[in-house]
Each structure stands twice: as structure tokens, then as C-alpha cells.
Amino acid sequence: MLVILDRDGVINRYEGEYICSPDDWDPLPGSIEAIARLCGAGHRIAVATNQSGIARGLYNDATLAAMHDRLCKLVNEAGGRIDAIQYCPHHPDDGCDCRKPATGLLRAIQLELGLDSLSNAIMVGDSDKDLEAGFRAGCGTLGLVRTGNGLNTERHLSASQSPYDDRLIVADDLSALVDRILKRP
Known part of the structure; x- marks a missing residue:
């Protein structure tokens, strides 16, 4: 099964400020090990991340690549692997x-990994944008973590009529979500 992860707020700390260098990229406790546990159970891992800091001139593609190299190195050292990373460098107003x-x-990940569909994939995020992307792309399961923007997202979903309820798993962090994924039949 494929697990698609948002980056900021899911894998690494995110306090609302742009992460502009590899030195500022700080993994959340247990997130790297959680990814390695998924890999150990036979899951493939992809990352799908909005990175408008590039369009805003806060960092460039090379700096982002260095952050992703650091992520991949840490995951490899923990015994896991990231199979694909796709990012959007555009400004929100670019359309x-x-x-x-x-x-x-998500479609780029699907194409890169040679998948017919994402119906067996899990999209994990901390924002409604992540969940909506997974829902619209046909991911069979959506995971919401309470790290990053997750608590606000959970409150928003609780106050509205959520279309995700039958597909949604909510957990405190990526490690707890992985525990739930690995216990599923």
C-alpha cells in the first residue's frame, strides 16, 4: 500500500513560519521511525508538499532538495525509504x-510509481487542503495528525459537515497514526 505524507506539520515541525534551510528542518519526535516502520511492513512512502516559499523567493529548488536529502538520509538510516517526493513551488495565487x-x-506520484489508481493509498496530512487533495484524488483512506495545523483542522471538521468521515483516521501524531495503520487488516 502507498502512504502519501504531507511534509510540514506531519513529518517535521511547523509553527506557521516558512522552513527555509536544512538547518531549520527539524523532524517531529517519532516521525522518521514511523516512516521506517511503514516501510518495514511493506508500504511504499511518498511525500506531497506545497512549497510556495520558492515562489515567494524565500529559498530555491536547491535548498529544498537539500532539505529533502536530509529527510531521505534520516529515513534511510532508520531502515526506511521514501519512494517519491513531489512538491508544488507555486504561489497560492498562481492557479x-x-x-x-x-x-x-498526487497524480504525479501515481504516475511516477506506475499505479493505476490511488484507491488503496492513504493520504496523511495536517490540513484540510491535504485531506481534500486525497479525497479528490480517490485515496481510500485519509489520515489527519494533530501536529502542525492538525488541531485547528480537526476543530474545523468537527464544526462542519465533513465529507471525509467514512475514510478518516485521526491520531495525535504520525507515530500514533502509523500504529493504527499497522493494526488494520
Whole structure:
């Protein structure tokens, strides 16, 4: 099964400020090990992340690549692997088809990994944009973590009529969500 992870707020700390260098990229406790546990159970891992800091001139593609190299190195050292990373470098006002909640990043992952559909995939995020992208792309399961923007997202979903209820798993963090994924039949 494929598990697609948002990055900021799911894998690494996110306090609302742009992460502009590899030194600022700080994994959340247990997130790297959680990814390795998924891999150990036979799951493939992809990352789909909006990175408008590039369009805003806060960092460039090379800096983002260095952050992702650090992520992959840490995951490899823990015994896991990231199979694909797709990112949207555009500004929210650009109207691209890749910025979540659009499905372009997820479709690019699907194409890169040679999958017919994402119906067996799990999209994990901390924002409604992540969940909506996964829902619209046909992911069979949506995971919401309470880290990053997750608590606010959970409150928003609780106060509204959520279309995700029958597909949604909510957990405190990525490690707790992985525990639930690995216990599923």
C-alpha cells in the first residue's frame, strides 16, 4: 500500500513560519521511525508538499532538495525509504493544478510509481487542503495528525459537515497514526 505524507506539520515541525534551510528542518519526535516502520511492513512512502516559499523567493529548488536529502538520509538510516517526493513551488495565487487541494501532486506520484489508481493509498496530512487533495484524488483512506495545523483542522471538521468521515483516521501524531495503520487488516 502507498502512504502519501504531507511534509510540514506531519513529518517535521511547523509553527506557521516558512522552513527555509536544512538547518531549520527539524523532524517531529517519532516521525522518521514511523516512516521506517511503514516501510518495514511493506508500504511504499511518498511525500506531497506545497512549497510556495520558492515562489515567494524565500529559498530555491536547491535548498529544498537539500532539505529533502536530509529527510531521505534520516529515513534511510532508520531502515526506511521514501519512494517519491513531489512538491508544488507555486504561489497560492498562481492557479496551478499541483498545489493542494488540487490533485496534481498526487497524480504525479501515481504516475511516477506506475499505479493505476490511488484507491488503496492513504493520504496523511495536517490540513484540510491535504485531506481534500486525497479525497479528490480517490485515496481510500485519509489520515489527519494533530501536529502542525492538525488541531485547528480537526476543530474545523468537527464544526462542519465533513465529507471525509467514512475514510478518516485521526491520531495525535504520525507515530500514533502509523500504529493504527499497522493494526488494520
